[in-house]
Amino acid sequence: MGKPTHLSEADIAEFGRELDAVRDEVMNDVGERDARYIHNILATQRYSEVVGRAMLMAGFLPPAWLSGVGLLSLSKILENMEIGHNVMHGQWDWMNDPALDSGTYEWDNTCPSDQWKHSHNYVHHTFTNIVDLDRDLGYSVLRMSEDQAWEPRFLVQPGIALTLAAFFQWGVALHDLEWERIGKDKSWSEVGTQARGIWGKVRNQLFKDYVAFPLLAGPMAPFVISGNFAANFNRNIWSFMIIFCGHFTDEVEMFDVEETRDEARGQWYLRQLLGSSNLDGSVPFHILSGHLSYQIEHHLFPDMPSHRYREIAPRVQAICERYGLNYNTGPLSKQFGGVVKRILRMSLPHRRKGNTLADESSVDAPVYAEAA
Amino acid sequence: MKPVVKKLLGSPLVGALTSPLSVDDYLALIDRRLSLREPRGRVSAVARQTPDSVTLTIEPNDNWTGHRPGQHLLLGVDLDGVRHSRCFSIVSAPGDPLIEVTVKRNGDGRVSNFLVDHAERGQLIYLSPAEGDFCPGPSVPESALLISAGSGITPVMGVLRDWLARDLVQDVVFVHYARSATDMIYAAELAALDARHPGLRVETVYTAEGGGRIDAAALDARVPDLAERETWLCGPAGFMDAAEPLVRARSNRPLHREQFAATRREAAHGEGAVQFVKSDIAASGENGSLLEVAEGAGLKPAYGCRMGICHACKCRVSEGTVRDLRTNRVRDVRDTDLQLCIHAAAGDVAVEL
Structure with missing residues (x-):
């Protein structure tokens, strides 16, 4: 488990400087082209929503219902994955456009943006894959690492994972309540404030998808309700799959608190790299994943405009290869297969030995020695 | 947008249908100019009076609530993907449904230079509500003096056009300082008005063509009865510093001044330490305004004009000692919303960013 042993502190610092150089180059280059990209995404998301909802109003015709669900799913996925998540990371703050401001953007999700920015931007992106600190590691309901103590409740975690996939946004909404801290170092009044925020988002989404649009549809209401439910369901499944492939694939590394104390920049980059995994695919696939298919690049540079990850990925991969570091990538089938395997394996108490990257990377070490 | 449509779109039901996005x-x-609340406009005419300027006529949407004479507004454009806003005086009279501004090329001013070089019909412009109190009320004095220099002519023209539109010009002297004849905006209009209106006398001074800068003797010669006149004054900082004491020494009548760019009284450097509370970053307050310090620390606070006009960078300061860069005044603040671009640290400051 943990970080590779074949790199000296100086190597890791140099590795960090090379990544900094990639980041600086892109961030100094953002401009018109990036603005055009996000404006196209925004227009696609909104048109597909408008047309999708309109088609659901004719949902008694099966083809209309199906295309309505497809378009609304596309819109909801784009809004959460490629727009909301990335806007809230500050990827588009440089545009100085109030509609794309990380401070004020609110997304179509039952999780309020301020709670998301705390649990995701701060806790998860800072303490990525550190057992006991990164609350995304199993979302406090799943055991995802040998270093999490096994408890009998984990025997049913395959079922829990399926339920989480189907209702993913609700899990996300409740995530920042940090129920394990309630009554200990977190007061009930703080929880109450958060719960009111969540209720506001829940109410708005339920009213919009299951009351207001069905009312507009009149006799077509059942088709609109089922269509909206299907679109939310599709987004839950999709975002669950993409997000779980980001940190829980087969070869991904977990870390303990001790080894990550007082990390320098290069070491932080190293942990982000080893704790993340990418997905291979086509450009539309990457866009639909919110470019989280470039989870490695996203964790190295969370505030870089997402479509740039595609462009820098070959360079990041080349840097990793030179340092003999595993650049974990593969098609969705392989990576998600690894996730499923991990969920099943970790539900059982036994501890598997000898599959950590520390061992694998020692095999890679000579490659680095040659390159150096 | 028809009022009934706007009312419908602004209803809570439509808001719920678009939530969490906005109707806008x-x-x-359909059209980026459309908005329920924000004033936006499109350029409906472009004229170039001089080689270094552009006169834009902007057709605002119905969120534009109009202006008083001599007021200014922010014009926002997206340049290389980034929204930039700068402040310009409104030349059109308040009764005019269209907004007229004249923009002069300005050193490294990106918005000004972009508009001078590339403004075209149909272009989208983000607007702000009109601001400023160059003209405190609708009354017009019996005798008035208007003095301007360079692009400072624009708010003064706005005041004059309002008076002319209301047919209230009795005895107005307009003294304008331009570098040269080819450089002067509104030269033709002023000459025509001068010829047409007996109550208006226009004196144009070309400083680079032997006209000389403003001084006591020349002012006395041009406006011997200055003591009787209420004065409106606008121009670059150096011109204002020279002209204001001359006018004040000669007249006790009210003097109205409009100054562009917040002139910083001294280099914008602060003291003390700045603590950005939410992001848990500490920075030295020495390097410029709080906005610049925040940006230097890697933060990306919202901003607009960067000269104290638009309030886009307003941010809560939990506590600290700050210097207002326009007046140089130092004060202690606690839980106060401040414009970061025109305040620097004068001691330790905690900013909620």
Whole structure:
């Protein structure tokens, strides 16, 4: 488990400087082209929503219902994955456009943006894959690492994972309540404030998808309700799959608190790299994943405009290869297969030995020695 | 937008249908100028009076609530993907449904230079509500003096056009300082008005063509009865510093001044330490305004004009000692919303960013 042993502190610092150089180059280059990209995404998301909802109003015709669900799913996925998540990371703050401001953007999700920015931007992106600190590691309901103590409740975690996939946004909404801290170092009044925020988002989404649009549809209401439910369901499944492939694939590394104390920049980059995994695919696939298919690049540079990850990925991969570091990538089938395997394996108490990257990377070490 | 349509779109039901996005986000699919609340406009005419300027006529949407004479507004444009806003005086009279501004090329001013070089009909412009109190009320004095220099002519023209439109010009002297004849905006209009209106006398001074800068003797010669006149004054900082004491020494009548760019009284450097509370970053307050310090620390606070006009960078300061860069005044603040671009640290400051 943990970080590779074949790199000296100086190597890791140099590795960090090379990544900094990639980041600086892109961030100094953002401009018109990036603005055009996000404006196209925004227009696609909104048109597909408008047309999708309109088609659901004719949902008694099966083809209309199906295309309505497809378009609304596309819109909801784009809004959460490629727009909301990335806007809230500050990827588009440089545009100085109030509609794309990380401070004020609110997304179509039952999780309020301020709670998301705390649990995701701060806790998860800072303490990525550190057992006991990164609350995304199993979302406090799943055991995802040998270093999490096994408890009998984990025997049913395959079922829990399926339920989480189907209702993913609700899990996300409740995530920042940090129920394990309630009554200990977190007061009930703080929880109450958060719960009111969540209720506001829940109410708005339920009213919009299951009351207001069905009312507009009149006799077509059942088709609109089922269509909206299907679109939310599709987004839950999709975002669950993409997000779980980001940190829980087969070869991904977990870390303990001790080894990550007082990390320098290069070491932080190293942990982000080893704790993340990418997905291979086509450009539309990457866009639909919110470019989280470039989870490695996203964790190295969370505030870089997402479509740039595609462009820098070959360079990041080349840097990793030179340092003999595993650049974990593969098609969705392989990576998600690894996730499923991990969920099943970790539900059982036994501890598997000898599959950590520390061992694998020692095999890679000579490659680095040659390159150096 | 028809009022009934606007009322419908602004209703809570439509708001719920678009939530958490705004109605504007969807209106943008039809036309980016459409908005329920924000004033936006399109350039409806472009004229170039001089080689280094452009006169824009802007057709605002119905969120534009009009202006008083001599007021200014922010014009926002997206340049290389980034929204930039700068402040310009409104030349058109308040009764005019269209907004007229004249923009002069300005050193490294990106918005000004972009508009001078590339403004075209149909272009989208983000607007702000009009601001400023160059003209405190609708009354017009019996005798008035208007003095301007360079692009400072624009708010003064706005005041004059208002008086002319209301047919209230009795005895107005307009002294304008331009570098040269080819450089002067509104030269033709002023000459025509001068010829047409007996109550208006226009004196144009070309400083680079032997006209000389403003001084006591020349002012006395041009406006011997200055003591009787209420004065409106606008121009670059150096011109204002020279002209204001001359006018004040000669007249006790009210003097109205409009100054562009917040002139910083001294280099914008602060003291003390700045603590950005939310992001848990500490920075030295020495390097410029709080906005610049925040940006230097890697933060990306919202901003607009960067000269104290638009309030886009307003941010809560939990506590600290700050210097107002326009007046140089130092004060202690606690839980106060401040414009970061025109305040620097004068001691330790905690900013909620």
